Amino acid sequence: MALLEVKDLDIHYGAIHALKGVSISVEEGQIVTLVGSNGAGKTTTLRALSGLVGASRGDITFAGKSIRGKKPHEIVRVGIAHSPEGRGIFASLTVRDNLELGAYSRNDKAGIASDIERSFSRFPILKEREKQAAGTLSGGEQQMLAVARALMARPKLLLLDEPSLGLAPQIVHAIFRIIREINAEGMTILLVEQNAHMALSIANHGYVLETGQIKMSDDAKKLAASDEVRKAYLGG
Amino acid sequence: MAEKLSAETPPNAPAPRVFLRSIVPVAIVFAFAFAVQLAIPSGTYSEKILFDIGVNVILAVSLNIVNGLTGQFSIGHAGFMALGAYGSIVVTYYGGYALFGDVLRHDTVAGYSLYVASMIVGGLTACLAGYIVGLPSLRLRGDYLAIVTLGFGEIIRVLLQATPAVLYPSEMQEVPGISRIFHLGGALGFSHGQSYNSLGFTWGAVAITLLIAYRLRESTHGRAFLSVRENEIAAEAIGVNTTRYKVNAFVLAAFFAGVAGSLFAHQLGAGTASRPEEFNFMRSFEIVIMVVLGGMGSISGAALAATTLTLLTEVLREVQDYRLIAYSLLLIIMMIVRPKGMLGTREIWHLFRSRRSTVNNRRSTFTGEGA
Numbered sequence: 001m002a003l004l005e006v007k008d009l010d011i012h013y014g015a016i017h018a019l020k021g022v023s024i025s026v027e028e029g030q031i032v033t034l035v036g037s038n039g040a041g042k043t044t045t046l047r048a049l050s051g052l053v054g055a056s057r058g059d060i061t062f063a064g065k066s067i068r069g070k071k072p073h074e075i076v077r078v079g080i081a082h083s084p085e086g087r088g089i090f091a092s093l094t095v096r097d098n099l100e101l102g103a104y105s106r107n108d109k110a111g112i113a114s115d116i117e118r119s120f121s122r123f124p125i126l127k128e129r130e131k132q133a134a135g136t137l138s139g140g141e142q143q144m145l146a147v148a149r150a151l152m153a154r155p156k157l158l159l160l161d162e163p164s165l166g167l168a169p170q171i172v173h174a175i176f177r178i179i180r181e182i183n184a185e186g187m188t189i190l191l192v193e194q195n196a197h198m199a200l201s202i203a204n205h206g207y208v209l210e211t212g213q214i215k216m217s218d219d220a221k222k223l224a225a226s227d228e229v230r231k232a233y234l235g236g
Numbered sequence: 237m238a239e240k241l242s243a244e245t246p247p248n249a250p251a252p253r254v255f256l257r258s259i260v261p262v263a264i265v266f267a268f269a270f271a272v273q274l275a276i277p278s279g280t281y282s283e284k285i286l287f288d289i290g291v292n293v294i295l296a297v298s299l300n301i302v303n304g305l306t307g308q309f310s311i312g313h314a315g316f317m318a319l320g321a322y323g324s325i326v327v328t329y330y331g332g333y334a335l336f337g338d339v340l341r342h343d344t345v346a347g348y349s350l351y352v353a354s355m356i357v358g359g360l361t362a363c364l365a366g367y368i369v370g371l372p373s374l375r376l377r378g379d380y381l382a383i384v385t386l387g388f389g390e391i392i393r394v395l396l397q398a399t400p401a402v403l404y405p406s407e408m409q410e411v412p413g414i415s416r417i418f419h420l421g422g423a424l425g426f427s428h429g430q431s432y433n434s435l436g437f438t439w440g441a442v443a444i445t446l447l448i449a450y451r452l453r454e455s456t457h458g459r460a461f462l463s464v465r466e467n468e469i470a471a472e473a474i475g476v477n478t479t480r481y482k483v484n485a486f487v488l489a490a491f492f493a494g495v496a497g498s499l500f501a502h503q504l505g506a507g508t509a510s511r512p513e514e515f516n517f518m519r520s521f522e523i524v525i526m527v528v529l530g531g532m533g534s535i536s537g538a539a540l541a542a543t544t545l546t547l548l549t550e551v552l553r554e555v556q557d558y559r560l561i562a563y564s565l566l567l568i569i570m571m572i573v574r575p576k577g578m579l580g581t582r583e584i585w586h587l588f589r590s591r592r593s594t595v596n597n598r599r600s601t602f603t604g605e606g607a
Binding site for chain 2: 050051052071072073076077081082083084088089090091092093097100101102104105149150153
């Protein structure tokens, strides 16, 4: 049974029908990616998973339990951490404060302290910037902080929204290498990306989302090779 | 002083140090309040100034929890202060009558216990209102929330103006028990309050407020308040119940404003203190200015600005009519020169700390802001 199962999810923003019967499933230990153009509903899907928007129909099952209708702070405690679009770091707080806030849902002081050390060994640049305001970090560093902060919740499933957004190609490669490393350590990841090429290159499975509907679902390698995807998202 | 002490203790301090950490600041607080009480003779000009400063510091530091830490814009703080003032004076006047059979000041343990109880009642009255005003803040942001809080402050003032005259002891029998509490004196104010307050009470309350505000901000809850200010979506995403924190901010700030109100209502010459006009929009506005000038999120900044502006008011008393021009100019200049306020989000002691010893200096500085 899959770790995350989304069935026939419908979401409305007022009169706008943003998601129309979206079904996805994420197996434990996998990287699953959701690709598609602007406004396809990728971010909306992630927001529904973390409870930031309510679904009008369908069901979301995580680790065998329905989480539809749960509040965001409840969902974090169930084991889903969301690194939001645009990174959403707390700009005027220090890097360390950001990390500590990532562990807000936890109570084990010792565990939090050791996880902060782990973040620092994974992202040495964050250690250097520990007492700096997060807003003074470069885009790539902020993205690393956003990922590190999400991991501080010790999730079973990590939701990443556009980690490549606004970053130089070299930095994007570095970020994706880190995502793969985190996955290799056993973290299940649902990755939303406009950069379909990069996303499909590290994912096990991929979904193509178009105007609120799943258009294709396949093994990531096969998707990357298919003519339709190449034309629409990979520039020929 | 007390704040610095707790900040420099390592997080994994052994039990005796944890005990000291919680006892020492409180002891310092009361020693300080006692010293102020003894040092300044009662009835003098300096007492009056120190008293005003104390009340304003409590108001500014508490509003800072809402406007500075949580990033909600409230401009109705005087409304909470009014509720605290009236809530507490009802306790010392009508409650005192029920207890002692007269409405005089009782310089006894019982009398002052009643006064302390009245402060708590005043605080809780304001708390309740804070909860009610906090609720719309879940749906409203920025300007809209500001308008709601502004409206709230005015509603309280207008309601107080419409209340019937204060009951004299001889009239008490005509009005049965609990309904007496609605006789608040209308526009003329609650003119028979007793001056239970002294500098000791005032500065004791100031110190407790500062202590709680500081300990709160340095805690996990404090960071959660800040996360709501910084980025609400991200705060939700890491598991902070933003709704609850916003309401909590209002409730907590209202409590301290209520306490400030009860100090205010029991000051010397209390007869003129509790008039609805004292709690008009201008007072709310002055408190907002204190928070903005001091730096949104800086506790010592808010306290410093409250002190400075109170003293400035005294200096400018000769030209009182132009005081608001000076305020406005000050605000404009600050917005141009230092848009984040005097201290930004930092505290005074961060300015004196050298760069290498910033081990516990968790609030950071934006580079280029100048120190």
